[in-house]
Amino acid sequence: METNVITVGLPRAMLYYRCRTLWGVFFRELGVDTVTSGPTDREILERGSALAIDEACLSLKIYLGHVAALVGKCDYILVPRVSNFGHHRNMCTRFEAMPDLVKNVFRDVPQKFLTCSVDVLAGQDEEHAFLSLGRQLGFGPKTVKRAYKLAKRAELTQYRARVQKQEELCKREGLKILIAGHSYVVEDPYVGKVVTDYLKGVGVTPLRADLTEREHALKRSRELSPTCKWEISREILGGIALRKNEVDGIILLSAFPCGPDAMVNELIARRVKGIPMLNLVLDSQTGTAGVETRLESFIDIIRLKEGKL
Template identity: 65%
Template sequence: MSATVGLPQGMLYHRYGLLWRTFFQELGIETVRSGQTTKEIMDRGAALCVDEACLSAKIFLGHVDALVGRCTYILVPRVSSFGHKRMMCTRFEAMPDIVRNVFRDRGQQFLHYDLDVNQHHDEPDAFLALGTALGCTKKAAKKAYAAAKKEERRRYKERVAAEEALYKKEGMKILIAAHSYVIEDPYLGRPVLDILKGLGAIPIRADLTDREAAVKRSAELSPTIKWEMNREILGGLAAHWDQVDGIVLLSAFPCGPDSMVNEIILHQIRDVPILNLTLDAQSGTAGVETRLESFVDIIHFKEGTL
C-alpha cells in the first residue's frame, strides 16, 4: 500500500494547505484531511495541551489527534523564519517537538516540513526534503513544487483581488485584523464574519493582502515588530484603515504576539472605532454577538445613521 499523508486543518494549514495538497497530488501521494474544527476537536486538543497554550495550538493538537491511525504520516510543519527580523511565533517552531511528545505512545509516524530561512533552509528546500523523505526523486519533487507554487500564487492573487474589491462596495466596512487560522476557523473567526454580515456590515480581512508589500508597509505602524504574520496584518491595516468604518482585532486566547501588536494598533490608529475581541474555548457566540452588535451600533451612532 502506498503512503498517505494526513494534513491537520489547523494553524499553518490555512496558509499552506493548497500548496501542500497540490504538491502531494502532483507526486501521486494521497492526502487525508482532519476536517473542519468541531467542538469535539477543540475539546480533545485542549485536553492534550498544557493550559497555557493558545487556543489555536490546542485546536491544532485536536486536528492531529483526529488523524492518528488514519494515515501513514501526519504532516507537522516547523516554520521558524522568513529572513532577518522576519520571525514566526515560537509555537510554530516548537510544534513538531510538542506533537512528538504528546503522541509518543500512539505509534504514529510524522512528516516534517521545515522552513527556516535564517538557517539557509528556504521554501524550495523544505519541499525538496518533503518529497525525498517520501521516496520521490529530487527532479520529481522540484517539478511538483513548481506546479504547486504556480497554483498557489494564482489562487492567492484571486483571493486578494476579491478582498480588495470589497472596499469599493457601498455600506459599512469593518476591517478584521486576525491570523488566517483564526479568521478562517469555523469554530473561531467564521461566526464573527457571519454575525457582521447578518448585521448588514461588510467584513474585510486585513491578512488577505500582498504579503511582501504588507511586510514593508507594516513599518508605518511599527518598525520593530518581528513576527511575520503580525507584520502582514499590520501592513494590511496600514494600507486600508482609512477606507473603513471600523476595525475588529480578533485574537485567540492567550496570544502573546497579538497582545503586544493589538496595543500598538490601538495606540497608532485613533480615528476609527476599534473593537478588541479575544476568543477562548468558553466564549460562545452569544457574548461575541452582543459585543459586535454594540460595536456596529456605535459606528451607526458616530456616522449619524442609527
Template identity: 50%
Template sequence: MRSLIEKGSEGMARPQTLTVGMPRALLYHRYAVLWQTYFDALGIATVVSEETNREIAEGGIAAATDEMCLSLKVYLGHVAALIGKCDRIFIPRIVDFGIRRVMCTTFEGLPDIAANIFRDRHIDILSCNISVQGGIDEKAGMVQMGRELGYSKKEAKRAYKRALVAQRAADEAAAAAAEHLYQSRGLKIAVGAHAYVMDDDYYGRPVLDYLSEMGVTAIPAYAVDRREARKVTKRLSPTMKWEVSREIAGSLAMHLDDVDGIILMSVYPCALDSMVNDMLVRKFRDSGVPMMHLTMDAQSGTAGLETRLESFIDILSMRRTGKAVKA
C-alpha cells in the same frame, strides 16, 4: 496501513500507496493550496481533518497543557482526529523567512510538541524544515522532504514549482477579492486576525456569520499584497519581526480610509498578538477609526460576543449617519 514499495526514477525506494494527513488548523489556512498541490503533484493521497467542531476542540483542549494558546489546542485536536486515518501526519517546522521575518515559536516546535503530546499513540510525523536564516528556504525544505519520501530531486522540484504557482494565484485572487470588498457600499469592518483564527469554523467563523447577518461586510486583513503590506509595516514599526503580524498590521494601515471600523481578533493567551494589537491601538488612535478587540477563549458560548458586536455596529452606524447628515 501497509504500503507496497516501488523504485523512484533515481532508484530510491518509496511507498506505492501513502496517505498523508493534514490538520485543518494553524498554517493550513495559509498554505493549504501549496501543500495540497505539492502532494497531488507527487501522486500522494491526502486526507484533511474535518472543520473544527466541539469534539475536535474539546479533544485538543484535553490533550494540551494550560499554557498553550487556543489555536494550538485546536490544532492538537485536529492531529488527534487524523490518527488512524492516514499513514503519516504532515506537521512542518517553519522558523523564519529571513531577518525580521520570523514566525511564532509555536511553528518552530510544532512537530516536537505533537510528538510529545501523542507519544503514547506512536504517530508517524512527516515534516519539512524551513529556516532561511538557518540556510534552508521553503523550496529547499519541500524538495528535501520529497527526497526523503523517495522521489527524485527533479520530481520534488517540479512538484514544488507547480505548488508555488497555485499558491501565488490563490493569494493574488484573495487579495483582489478583498480590495473589491473595500470599494463596496454599506458598513465595512476590517478584521485583523490570523487566518487560522478568523477562518476557524468553530471559533472565528461564527463571528463573521453574525456580522453578515447584521449587514456588515467583514474584510480579512490577511488577504493583501503581502510584500506591500510588509513595506508599510516597516514604516509603522521598524522593529516588528513577526512575518504574519507585519502583513496584517500593514494591511490595516493601508486601508484605514476604506473601512468604518476595525476588529482585532485574537486567541487567549497569545503573547505575540497582545503586543502587536496594543501597538496598533496606539498607532491608529489618531485615525478616528473605531477599534474593537475580541479575544477568543475555550468557552463555546457566543452570547457575550454578540452583545459586544451589536454595540460596536450601532456605534459605527451612528457615526456613518452623523457624517451623512453633516455632509
C-alpha cells in the same frame, strides 16, 4: 515505488489556512493522497485541550485536536516546523516547536509524522523544506522540484484571486469592517468565522487585514512598527496601514493567550487613531452569544457615529 498508496494527513488548523493550496497541489503532483481533518467542533477542541498544557493558546489546542483526529487514518501526519523567512520575518515560537511538541504529545501512539524545516536564517528556505518532504516519501529531486514549482504557481494564483476579491469588496457601498487576525483564527468555523458570519448577517462587509499583497504589506507594516519581527503580525499591520482609510471600523481578533497579538494589538490601539476599534479575544469558553452582543454594540456605535442609526 508505489507512491499512490501513501496518504498524508493535513490537520485543518494553524498553517493549513495559509498553505492548503501549496500542500494540496504539491502532494497531488507527487501522486500522494491527502486526508484533511474535519472542521473544528467541540469534540476536536476538547481533545486538543486535554492534550495541551493549560497555558497553550486556543489555536494550539485546536491544532492538537486535529492531529488527534487524524491519528490512525493516514501513513503520515504533516507537521512542519517554520522558524523564519529571513531577518525580522519570524513565526511565533509555537510554529518553531511544533514537530517536537507533537512527537512528544503523541509519543505513545504508533503514528508517523512527516516534518520539514523552514529556517531561512539557517540556510533552509521553503524549497529546501519541500525537497526534504519529497525525499522522506521516496521521490527524487527532479520530481519534487517540479511538484513544488506547480504548487507555488497554484498558491500564487489562488492568493492573487483572494486579494482581488478583497479589492472588489472594498469598493462596495455600506459599512465595511476590517478584521485583523491570523487566518487560522479568522477562518476557523468554531472560532473566528462566527464574527464574519455575524457581520455579513447584519449587512456589513467584512474585509481581511491579512489578505493584501504580502510584500507590499510587509513594507507598509513599518509605518505602524519598524521593529515588529513576526511575519504574520507584520502582514496584518501592513494590511491595516493599507486599508484603514477605506473602512468604518477595525476588529482585532485573537485567540487567548497569544503573546504576539497581546503586544501587537496594544500597539495598533495606540498608533491607529480616529477609527472605532474592537478588541475581541476568544478562548475555549467564549460563547457565540457573548461575541454577538459585543459585535452588535460595536456596529451600533459606528452607525450612530456616522448618523446611520
